[in-house]
Amino acid sequence: xxxxxxxxxxxxxxxxxxxxxxxxxxxPSSWYLYPPLLVLLGIVLRVTRAWNDRVFYILCAGQPLVIxxxxxxxxxxxxxxxxxxxxxxxxxxxxxxxxxxxSYAAFCGATLVxxxxxxxxxxxxxxxxxxxxxxxxxxxxxxxxxxxxxxxxTGANP
Amino acid sequence: MRxxxxxxxxxxxxxxxxxxxxxxxxxxxxxxxxxLLFALAALALSFDNRFRQMVASLMTNRTLERTMVxxxxxxxxxTQIAVQVPAHMEVKIAENLPSGLVVQDGETGxxxxxxxxxxxxxxxxxxxxxxxxxxxxxxxxxxxSLTARDLFFENSIDLSSEPFRGPVLFVQPRGLFEPxxxxxxxxxxxxxxMSVLSGFGIRxxxxxxxxxxxxxIDWKLTAKHDKLFVREYSGVMSLPPLIIVxxxxxxxxxxxxxxxxxxxxxxxxxxxxxxxxxxVSVLLISGPNILQYMGEEKDLQRCMSVLREWxxxxxxxxxxxxxxxxxxxxRQIRTxxxxxxxxxxxxxxxxxxxxxxxxxxxxxxxxxxxFTAQLIRTLSPLMADExxxxxxxxxxxxxxxxxxxxxxxxxxRVHVRMPGTAGSSAGPEYQSRLGADTLEAFA
Numbered sequence: 253x254x255x256x257x258x259x260x261x262x263x264x265x266x267x268x269x270x271x272x273x274x275x276x277x278x279x280p281s282s283w284y285l286y287p288p289l290l291v292l293l294g295i296v297l298r299v300t301r302a303w304n305d306r307v308f309y310i311l312c313a314g315q316p317l318v319i320x321x322x323x324x325x326x327x328x329x330x331x332x333x334x335x336x337x338x339x340x341x342x343x344x345x346x347x348x349x350x351x352x353x354x355s356y357a358a359f360c361g362a363t364l365v366x367x368x369x370x371x372x373x374x375x376x377x378x379x380x381x382x383x384x385x386x387x388x389x390x391x392x393x394x395x396x397x398x399x400x401x402x403x404x405x406t407g408a409n410p
Numbered sequence: 411m412r413x414x415x416x417x418x419x420x421x422x423x424x425x426x427x428x429x430x431x432x433x434x435x436x437x438x439x440x441x442x443x444x445x446l447l448f449a450l451a452a453l454a455l456s457f458d459n460r461f462r463q464m465v466a467s468l469m470t471n472r473t474l475e476r477t478m479v480x481x482x483x484x485x486x487x488x489t490q491i492a493v494q495v496p497a498h499m500e501v502k503i504a505e506n507l508p509s510g511l512v513v514q515d516g517e518t519g520x521x522x523x524x525x526x527x528x529x530x531x532x533x534x535x536x537x538x539x540x541x542x543x544x545x546x547x548x549x550x551x552x553x554x555s556l557t558a559r560d561l562f563f564e565n566s567i568d569l570s571s572e573p574f575r576g577p578v579l580f581v582q583p584r585g586l587f588e589p590x591x592x593x594x595x596x597x598x599x600x601x602x603x604m605s606v607l608s609g610f611g612i613r614x615x616x617x618x619x620x621x622x623x624x625x626x627i628d629w630k631l632t633a634k635h636d637k638l639f640v641r642e643y644s645g646v647m648s649l650p651p652l653i654i655v656x657x658x659x660x661x662x663x664x665x666x667x668x669x670x671x672x673x674x675x676x677x678x679x680x681x682x683x684x685x686x687x688x689x690v691s692v693l694l695i696s697g698p699n700i701l702q703y704m705g706e707e708k709d710l711q712r713c714m715s716v717l718r719e720w721x722x723x724x725x726x727x728x729x730x731x732x733x734x735x736x737x738x739x740x741r742q743i744r745t746x747x748x749x750x751x752x753x754x755x756x757x758x759x760x761x762x763x764x765x766x767x768x769x770x771x772x773x774x775x776x777x778x779x780x781f782t783a784q785l786i787r788t789l790s791p792l793m794a795d796e797x798x799x800x801x802x803x804x805x806x807x808x809x810x811x812x813x814x815x816x817x818x819x820x821x822x823r824v825h826v827r828m829p830g831t832a833g834s835s836a837g838p839e840y841q842s843r844l845g846a847d848t849l850e851a852f853a
Contacts, residue, residue: 319439394411
């Protein structure tokens with residue numbers, strides 16, 4: 253597949269189109285926030301194009317947009333998050349091979365599950381506790397895996 | 411695994427969003443924070459997997475020039491490194507050397523630069539360096555240290571399991587505790603070589619071999635290593651010093667008083683040498699011209715008549731004027747290269763660059779002078795470990811630098827003797843520039 257040279261621009265345009273469609277179809281009350289936030293993201297994309305840590309600035313600039321659309325409709329916020337992830341991955345050159353696109357699709361699927369979980373909850377506390385528990389479990393598993401890995405390669409007795 | 415600046419920033423953003431979500435009870439902020447947290451965890455997992463695959467693919471093959479050396483010797487180590495480097499990851503691999511090995515030169519590590527999106531490629535590098543063992547016993551390179559990083563994470567591991575450990579280097583002890591100065595008696599000097607006559611200084615210690623004199627066993631070291639070690643004593647030689655006389659140019663003004671002193675000093679040394687060592691060797695030069703060589707002369711009368719015949723200002727057919735050696739030019743080029751790296755100003759850079767080119771051109775055109783070749787031919791068959799150079803030090807001293815350099819290359823200690831008036835202005839700096847072991851004024 254011959255990919256376009258600036259994939260991040262494609263994701264940005266898709267994001268803008270999504271916001272436009274959502275604004276027209278759902279008529280959210282906070283519609284006036286979207287254009288300036290989108291422009292802010294565009295400016296950050298333009299200004300930081302030669303910076304080393306631009307991923308961080310892009311994510312920072314994109315989060316207000318994600319929050320603004322999530323406040324109106326959770327699924328719309330999720331779509332913006334997907335597009336933002338696409339922009340970041342394209343910026344890093346991590347959307348080149350078919351395997352990269354599969355990983356991106358897996359990320360979208362997993363965040364869909366997370367969004368569904370959050371959507372089903374009434375309050376923040378319970379999903380936050382679950383998330384904290386899962387994160388702790390992830391860190392614990394990683395720590396044990398790291399220990400076993402180091403033990404194997406640093407010449408310690410098995 | 412450590413977080414780099416970008417990942418630290420994102421982590422901070424996640425914490426901020428989740429705290430805000432809890433305070434404001436906002437599901438929208440929670441969605442933003444949780445998806446970002448998941449993305450960070452996915453990136454960490456991806457980095458970890460790539461790091462593991464890379465470590466699993468790493469292969470090292472280390473070879474030593476010699477596996478058994480004496481303490482203080484230099485050994486060349488060559489390590490072949492092959493690794494599958496994932497995309498977007500910068501990898502640094504370095505040798506983990508034990509503290510008993512000191513790196514003399516070369517690079518003990520290599521860096522694989524991050525490559526843009528591409529399937530992992532197997533890359534190979536060869537690392538060559540020289541080490542000197544400073545302690546004895548068996549030692550080996552304990553493996554390699556691998557550090558990998560991408561934009562978000564960094565991880566490092568010391569690989570010291572069996573496939574990464576090097577071959578064992580057995581270092582035999584050497585008597586470093588012996589005094590560095592030579593023991594000199596009236597007629598003999600201790601040398602760092604084996605000879606029929608042995609001195610008192612311990613030159614080296616080595617393992618016992620069948621047939622070695624049992625009296626030479628070093629019991630203390632034997633008890634320490636549970637292995638028989640014997641001492642090797644330094645040899646003793648009785649060699650007269652070589653006398654080199656640099657005669658002044660006839661047309662150059664010089665102090666007659668200083669010249670007379672020099673003649674007296676040369677005659678005195680020649681007489682002493684014949685009396686103590688039974689013979690004397692004298693080399694007469696004038697600038698870069700070899701005039702006369704009198705080798706192993708036993709007859710004092712004949713020696714004095716030769717000195718009487720030659721000891722006067724002479725005509726020089728060849729002159730040196732600030733004649734640099736090839737090694738001098740190479741040193742100048744190295745200095746200029748370092749200056750060029752330090753220079754920030756474009757005009758300075760241009761200046762140093764053009765100067766460097768000039769030196770390089772001179773180096774290419776430079777040939778070994780006939781004087782140097784003659785010196786090598788004269789000094790090579792000579793049995794001497796010490797020489798005295800007498801000179802008035804008037805005018806250019808390039809030929810003396812050439813002379814001293816060749817003598818030093820043949821492990822001959824050089825003592826320069828000069829007039830008191832010239833010697834008063836010459837300090838240790840001048841001595842080091844000449845390369846002489848000692849610099850004194852003749853009486």
